[in-house]
Amino acid sequence: MIWVLAVFFPLLLAGLCLITKIKDRYWVRLAALGPLPALGLAVFGYDVPPLEMPGFLLGMHLGFGEYGRYFLLLMAMVWTGAGLFAACSMHNDPDRRSYTILFLLAMCGTLGLAVAKDVVTFYAFFSLMTFTAYSLVIHNDTPFAWKAGHVYLVMAVLGEGMLIAGLMISVHVADSVMFMDISRAVAGLSPAHPMFFLLFAGFGIKAGILGLHYWLPLAHPAAPTPASAGLSGAMIKAGLLGWLYFFPVNAASMPSWGAFFMCLGLLGAFFGVLAGLLEKDPKTVLAYSSISQMGLMAFFLGLALFDAGLAKTALPGILMFVMHHGLAKAALFIGVGATKYARGQGAVTFLLLAALALPALALAGAPFTSGIQVKYLMKDLAAMGPLHSVSGILLPLSSLGTALVMAHFLYRILNEMKSAENACPRDQSLVWLIMVAASAGLPFIAVQAFEVLPAAWQADAGFIWGGLWPVLLGIVIYPALKSRVPLRAAFRSWPDAVEIMERTWRLYFARWRSSPFCHPSCGQINFVYMVDRYIYGYKSMETPCSIEFRLRQWPVAGFLFVVLTLLLAGLGIMI
Amino acid sequence: MESLLVLVPLAAAMGSFLAPGRGIASWGFLTSLAIPALAAGTAMDVYQHGARRISLGGWAEPLGIHLHMDGLSVIFLIMTALVGALISIYSAFFFKRDTARHFWPLWLLMWAALNSLFMVSDIFNAYVVLELVTICAAALAVLSGKTESLQAGLRYLMVAMAGSLAFLLGVGFLYAETGMLDMFMLSWELQGGPVAAAAFGLMTTGLVMKSALLPFHFWLPPAHGEAPAPVSALLSALVIKGSFFLLLRLWVGVFEPAGITSHAAYVLGCLGVLAVLWGSYQALIQPRLKLIIAYSSVAQVGYLFLMFPLLCTVPEAPWAEKAWAGGTYQAISHGLAKAALFLAAGNLILSTGTDRIHYMKNIASRLPMTTFTLGLAGISLMGLPPSGGFVAKWMFMQAILESGQWWWAVAPVLGGLLTAGYVFRILGYAFLLAEKEPRMLPVPFVLEKIPLILALCSILIGFRAEEIIFLLQEHMLWAIEVEGDS
């Protein structure tokens, strides 16, 4: 019951919202209640026994499993913040009713997949999340939102397709739908098994891994703020969760995939930084930052996959990274939303910026934040892992990059605030501050949960310095970079992959649509029409008519009479 | 009782000829009450006691006239009785006074002739009654007196006469060879040889001409198409069956035991298949309703001829019984269905005042009963279950596949398909919404019901195939050879 309540409470709210007639502006406010049971479960329910409902779907299993609790906690927290923010910001939206319903559905999807223990349940929630998120992306109904939605949908459907194929293969391999059995079974597979490719790509699209990330910088900014927070804080983590389930992270070493993840992750981390620095819209900057951070998480995962021996330490790190990034990013997105209309004036500006800076610093790995814990753990592990010489250089560089992006982000926010006119609504700011607080408070909880993590509040100077220098360097470099290096100019000539793909796609698609192949009647195979042409055609009417005419002539009939008589008589003799 | 089957309509014909008053139709009514009862009695008799022979007037074998009654003749008798009676009732409401004066004597005489044809056992008498049937049929066909019908009737008459003369010459050959005329004695006596083969060729071709098998079908569509509806029904349902019945008797009873037929049967089979395809195709492109139905008769006659390669090529073939039953069933169900179709067409023509299917729009909602009749009769013609046509097709198909002569399957399969094509071509117009309300006359109640009953019969015989097939199998022609000899 607890499980059902925790997972389906948003669904219940959505259903009520759908069928009741009371003013829908209240329902927007109620959306914030959606994740509360899940939050409660994640916080207090460590010993709740897993749930098994054999009649539901193909047998639904809900439980924490290995990772479920952390993910549920993160998702619930992110959605609580997003929900609260939606309650404050969306109540005047003309489409708030449908928004609320779909928001709650997406929430249900993410919460459910966090605690799903079998493939089918997982996939059900996963696709619920995928398709409802589309409506959140296009909610603003601007051309940009439609474009973003389109790209999102196309990639999501591709992803779902690969995913379902991969899931089927995995279930076939394990002969069971339970994750437990599957992770055991996949350990014995060859790394070249198609399942891995399918699932890598299927989840990779969701996780925004480099190469499959196109939708992400479009969709996150396009969505309304609470939805962006949800997408960025919770949804992209689902992809990571999928990888965790379907790659033998804990059970076997898979060096090839491990190295692949690591390389791709690092590339993504730097790509995100670079691309983020080129953008103007703070939400887009954040989206690229997400790509970068997801790259780092993939790197982490790759480490664990490379060597099963490292996995024991790496896994808590990944989980921590997930939570750290989710909360910080959600706080940042909500911050953007809250400050969007804020008139920047003196102290207020400073305070707002300071509050925004907190999660930003956390992402950059500044001391006394969750970021530094993750960073140190990663550094230690990378030193043990393969490619340690390269990663030893690249990891600090990526921290620097993150710091730069965050500086860029704050700078852009400042610019936005200059042109804003309204005051920052009080309730929105409050929600935002709660999120900031949650992000800032994470280290305290985390140390309790994962003993491998270093404490964030260490008085060790080296430790602090290690976290501080990339941030400081970033703050120092950023203005110089901004004024001296014509970044945008340098990269403007770089073709935008999405742009190119879209243009090509449009070109060929238009050509395809106008081609005869796409005419509604193309490929119509209709035998009746074919036969008609023979039966009722002019030629075919003429010939039988003339044959009939001939047969009616007396000489012909007489001739046939003689022929038939002789033929029959002749055949009669022939015995 | 058997002779009454002939005498009653004969007497009624005389009566109606001599007393063509207001109540002329009552002669027809009386006959149509009596004949089905008599036919049913005969059928019960045969069903219970097996086939019988009767010598009329007590004359002995070579000279006397004999009536022969077996399952086949009983089935044809019953079909004739049923169709004849229902058409009689229809005709009583259909014909005006002056036409009725001509119609009744001719039809009742033809009925008598048909009944005797189905019981005849002597090939010369067969010729005589066949000619009687022909002359009555030709006279009926020209009943409307229109130029087209006169021409069609005359053509029919001449073709039929030529056919009959060929048949008669064949009779002469047989008599010259064996010195006897009785079919059942011939079946014992006749050996192969050039004379028998010549007789075989002449008789077969003559009867084929009269049955309107493919190359000689040219007289049928105009004759059937121009006649009044009940006459077309009679011609299609019964008259063609008369000559076919005789052909079947001769082949199976006389020529097959003599071993003459084993190759020639393929010729008839081929002609049958061609007739099915050609007739159906012609029906598919005809613009006039009655011509469609007439060409459909051409096609359906083709089916009947599929019997021959299945029955007469391999002696004692295990599938013969099925082919036999299938062919007979085809004959009956076609008789019933085609009569229903022609009568329904008559209603349509009566109501719309035209014969062209283009103008028969929206009859489905105006004459639902008639449309339904067309549909039901069509089902039987197509051979869709459950109907007489289906039983025929089922039996045929089994025989065809068992015999290994799978190529004959073209006819039932493609023929059924084409039949569906033309039946639903008619029905399609029936469902088409007319742009402007067409003028339609009301159709009397009885005229609508009679075709429906006929069509229902053609469906219903599909349900009780057991008895009919029993009649056919237990009392087949050759089963009584010994009895006939004794």
Place this chain on the structure above:
Amino acid sequence: MHGFYIYAITAILLFCLGLWGLAFHRNLLRKIVALNVMAGGVFLFFISIANPDQSGEVDPVPQAMVLTGIVVAISLTAFALCLARRIHEKTGQNELDTSCSIEDGDG
């Protein structure tokens, strides 16, 4: 025996002649006459088989048949002549119309 063949062959020739006439003459009256020639051939054949070996005994059955056949043939001829006259009255023609009956299809 010899005589029988003469008769029989003549009969069959007559039959064929009649058939030829039926097929190739367009005039209705000629056609009807041709039919009667055919009938005559058949009857001659019957007569010839009544006494094939020229012996004294004559088989009465074919003769009876011929008599019956003549009756039938006469009545048919009469009826055919009737029809031919009506056709002549109506159309002024002595021939049968043989046009193609399909005027238009419905595609």
Place this chain on the structure above:
Amino acid sequence: MNLNFWLPLLVLCSSLFAGLIIFMLDESRSRLRTALNLFAAAFKVVAVHYMAYRLLVHGEMHQVGFSMGLGFEFLIKVDFLSLMFLALSSNLWLVTTLYAVGYLEGSPNRSRFFGFFSLCVTASTGIAMAGNLITFFIFYEFLTLTTYPLVVHRETRQALEAGRNYLWYTIGGGSVLFVGIVWLHVLAGPFNFTDTGVLEALDPAHYSTLVIIFALLIAGLGVKAALVPLHGWLPVAMVAPAPVSALLHAVAVVKAGAFGIVRVVFDVYDREFAAGLGLLEPLAIVAAVTIIFGSVRALMQTDLKKRLAYSTVSQVSYITLGAAILAPFSTVAAIVHLVHQGIMKITLFFCAGNIAETLGLHSVRDMGGVGRRMPVTAICFTVAAFGMIGVPPVAGFVSKWYLGLGGMDAGLEWVVGIMVLSSMLNAAYFLPVVKTIWFKHAQKKWRTKHSGRFEAPLTLLLPALATASMSLLAGLWAGWTWSPLGIAEQIAAGMGALP
């Protein structure tokens, strides 16, 4: 002469007599007609469920048979598979009747329509309960004939054209099927679906003939099941009124073809034997081609009903594909998809009909804003469309999931590829519709006929709602013992194990 004898007859006759009485009713007595219709439909549902209860719980055998004198028996026998189809058609008949009553309100010739409608369901009931191939064939042809007047009901030229197409195709298919059945009968004598191993016991010299017969049977059934390239009639038949389309696509015609294929593969040939003859793989390939072809063609259509029609072409072949794969999972998929496709597709047609009827919209492009104007219809449509795509928890997912697993179990990995490709194509043609309905704005003023409390007449709304809930529930509670899946699993577990 007990209930085991009478119950199947009652089920069969409830709609037969209703149909015959309705024919005789005067056109104007619409209330009596509606009452009669609904009563008969409800009665049938109750009778079917009672029969199901007796069969499933008590294991009672329902059987009626009498000889036709043609060397075979007219046999009506209810097994699990019959029950599945029976439950589908009886339940959907009820909702479709309700829908048709609302849809045809005030149109002419309703007596004829409802009369044939009932006969049509009688035919599909008969198909479901047929105990041997010949009985099946009799009802199969009966179905052809009774649906024709429904297809041409509108009495327009296009309707007529559609009817002609339909007939040529189905009668042609029927003829081919007939040849196959007779041949089988000649070869193996009369046998019932429950007799196993009849064909296997034949002389191996006949095996090549059996292959030909199989091809004939499948070709004959494939016309109704709309296997490519025999599907041409289905999109043309779209001009029929929406309830008829629903009937064609979900309850009776297409389903009858698919059911027939399942019967032939499972009960006539027996799958192991058919696989041994090498028959299943070509069938699977044909089905796969059909799945992809139908989806691609659906993608090109702009008319919603046409799109749905091609979607049917694709979706119904899942059943064939499932039947053609030799694995327990795919057996389950074939059987369960029989039901799932029915309830989902009928929902889609109901919704398309609703939209066309209420707002006069046919083209997908014009459907912007429908979601706001008709939210319930739009929700139903969305649910069914997602089911078709195969998104859990709607029923379609269950079928696809089992089909994919079955394919892999049988060693046919390409089945998964087909599944995924088809799902993506489904998404490509359904998601734009859903998107347009919900998120696009109305382009022009609607020609709205309806003004009432609800978005559409309740008779149109409730059936859609009911079937949409069914498709959702069938997926949500798929694991329940008596869900379609549960029963399908039981059938697959004990194929033909019933007495």
